[in-house]
Amino acid sequence: MRIVAALAFGLLLASSITASAYTQDEVNACTPDAMRLCSAAIPDAHRVGDCLYHARRQLSPQCAAVFARYIGHGPQRRRAVAETN
Incomplete structure (x- = not known):
């Protein structure tokens, strides 16, 4: 749980968005990448x-x-925006 919270906060900082703008699905999408690519940076x-x-x-x-x-x-970005519209 600490890793997920760290990742969520990391996404928040990296994206310069408001705290309510990211979702649990977005955190779940990046957790495996954080573990694979950035394990030395956790927590x-x-x-x-x-x-x-x-x-x-x-x-x-x-x-x-x-x-x-x-x-x-x-x-x-173009694909992501197209998928949400």
Whole structure:
């Protein structure tokens, strides 16, 4: 549970959104990537968010869509926006 909370906070910091804007599904989408790519940064939420952002080319499609939704990079953002409309 501590890891999930750290990841959620990391996503919040990395995306510069309000606290109510991320969902449990978004956290669940990025938890495996955080464990795989950023385990050395856990439990520091800020470091996890930074690590995921810097490793964004290696993210799973699900986690990449979460980041794209908030930070708006490239074709993943266009797909994420299209899926939500």
